[in-house]
Amino acid sequence: MSGRPARIPAETTDLAQQLCINDACGATYGLRERIYVCPRCGETLEIKISMVPAANPAALREEWASRRISRSGSGSPGEVSGVWRYLDMLPFASNAPFVTLFEGNTPLFDAPRSAEYSGLPHLRLKHQGFNPTGSFKDTGMAAAMTQAVISGARTAICASTGNTAASLAAYAARAGLQAAILLPRGQVSPSKLAQSLDYGARVLEIDGNFDACMRLVQELGDDPSIYVANSINPFRIEGQKTVAFEIIEQCSWRVPDHVVVPGGNMGNSTALGKGFQELLDLGLINRLPKLSVIQAEGAAPVARLFATLRSKESDSIPATLEIVENPQTLATAIKIGAPVSWKKALRAVLRSGGQVISVSEQEIADAKAIIGRDSIGCEPASAATLAGIKKLVASGHIARNDDVVAVLTGHALKDPGYMIDYHEGTLSFGAAKDSAPPPITGAFRNAPQRVAASKPAILSALERR
Ligand code: F0G
Numbered sequence: 001m002s003g004r005p006a007r008i009p010a011e012t013t014d015l016a017q018q019l020c021i022n023d024a025c026g027a028t029y030g031l032r033e034r035i036y037v038c039p040r041c042g043e044t045l046e047i048k049i050s051m052v053p054a055a056n057p058a059a060l061r062e063e064w065a066s067r068r069i070s071r072s073g074s075g076s077p078g079e080v081s082g083v084w085r086y087l088d089m090l091p092f093a094s095n096a097p098f099v100t101l102f103e104g105n106t107p108l109f110d111a112p113r114s115a116e117y118s119g120l121p122h123l124r125l126k127h128q129g130f131n132p133t134g135s136f137k138d139t140g141m142a143a144a145m146t147q148a149v150i151s152g153a154r155t156a157i158c159a160s161t162g163n164t165a166a167s168l169a170a171y172a173a174r175a176g177l178q179a180a181i182l183l184p185r186g187q188v189s190p191s192k193l194a195q196s197l198d199y200g201a202r203v204l205e206i207d208g209n210f211d212a213c214m215r216l217v218q219e220l221g222d223d224p225s226i227y228v229a230n231s232i233n234p235f236r237i238e239g240q241k242t243v244a245f246e247i248i249e250q251c252s253w254r255v256p257d258h259v260v261v262p263g264g265n266m267g268n269s270t271a272l273g274k275g276f277q278e279l280l281d282l283g284l285i286n287r288l289p290k291l292s293v294i295q296a297e298g299a300a301p302v303a304r305l306f307a308t309l310r311s312k313e314s315d316s317i318p319a320t321l322e323i324v325e326n327p328q329t330l331a332t333a334i335k336i337g338a339p340v341s342w343k344k345a346l347r348a349v350l351r352s353g354g355q356v357i358s359v360s361e362q363e364i365a366d367a368k369a370i371i372g373r374d375s376i377g378c379e380p381a382s383a384a385t386l387a388g389i390k391k392l393v394a395s396g397h398i399a400r401n402d403d404v405v406a407v408l409t410g411h412a413l414k415d416p417g418y419m420i421d422y423h424e425g426t427l428s429f430g431a432a433k434d435s436a437p438p439p440i441t442g443a444f445r446n447a448p449q450r451v452a453a454s455k456p457a458i459l460s461a462l463e464r465r
Pocket of ligand 1: 159161165262263266267333379381382410
């Protein structure tokens with residue numbers, strides 16, 4: 001055995017399996033079995049890869065870095081993709097029909113204004129909005145569509161608040177599969193809808209929210225012609241976990257004290273937790289970063305459960321989650337009341353010593369504007385991270401000298417309407433029945449100004465700023 005973790009030999013499944021996360025069940029299934037929950041007990045599944053600790057971690061780290069050499073179509077999948085360069089850690093053979101659109105390899109920015117805003121001297125933002133379709137979903141979709149091709153699927157389906165849809169639409173097209181997308185009608189940003197249409201997906205709009213779409217997808221998953229591409233599919237998690245590897249690599253293999261992500265359906269937090277845990281198991285890092293998840297107040301079932309566990313000083317995860325029937329937030333990407341991966345995510349958070357908390361619409365809106373001022377920008381759901389970090393610093397969970405990385409999940413242009421409304425002072429949230437809800441006060445508003453078309457008028461407007 002060289003210094004590398006065990007590789008999965010071609011066409012064998014004995015080194016990786018789908019494992020039911022319910023310890024009391026413990027059922028295992030082959031990789032080719034197209035199942036999304038355990039047929040025996042109904043729990044979610046995760047992929048368990050048998051690995052041996054790396055005998056020479058430095059050589060492995062160097063190999064991963066050296067693969068990242070090409071932005072041209074002539075490069076191998078490992079050279080062009082921030083997912084496939086970590087093939088050693090993924091349940092695919094080296095001759096798999098890799099699907100890629102050059103995902104991953106995203107930047108880790110220093111964000112001085114965001115740091116100051118949250119009460120920290122430094123803060124780094126890992127921007128997954130720099131992926132090909134503008135969100136973090138692409139890393140998981142590269143893996144899921146590769147597996148879809150391996151398993152002989154024809155149609156891949158997802159429920160979505162918009163980003164999974166855009167990503168599935170693009171990756172399915174690239175893989176030669178049909179994409180079918182279930183969207184909550186009228187609740188998806190037009191930019192995201194436009195992407196799905198442009199990539200040629202069959203877009204089906206449902207009168208209902210994301211959770212209703214998700215329930216339908218789970219029913220449809222029984223049909224042999226359908227491949228489910230939501231993060232309940234454990235292959236999505238496998239692709240998405242590579243962001244954990246990239247973060248640690250970009251931190252020069254010094255483990256940050258905290259990694260903070262927004263939470264909706266809870267696939268991303270599950271994936272990060274799995275990625276860090278695998279690096280720890282292989283001896284590539286010596287501790288876990290504390291993983292914290294931030295939800296929007298109106299869509300925060302897991303934050304609510306976490307608060308209950310803390311009040312009871314308990315770490316034992318209950319069998320069921322009390323869902324939020326009618327989730328509400330302007331951060332439409334995370335407008336989710338019944339997250340499918342909540343148990344896996346909560347397990348990862350508790351294991352790492354992190355927290356799950358919620359933030360208000362006002363807090364998200366102002367945090368988003370600050371990330372914009374850092375020349376970075378993101379969509380509203382992503383900004384929940386900065387709002388959450390500010391709260392976690394205030395509560396003392398994050399210490400002033402802690403090294404913190406926040407994951408930004410989507411590009412600013414995913415939701416331009418929100419930005420315009422914030423800066424023009426017309427962003428509003430609330431269920432006022434008789435009158436319009438009051439606007440959110442944008443502490444960092446930057447409204448456009450109307451000026452006469454003359455040099456003196458422009459100069460005088462600039463002086464007045
Ligand atoms: N941020 C953005 C921009 C998202 O699009 C999502 C989820 C999340 C955060 C939450 O991630 O679900 O893994 O906890 N969007 C899904 C979608 C639900 O359909 O695009 P999560």
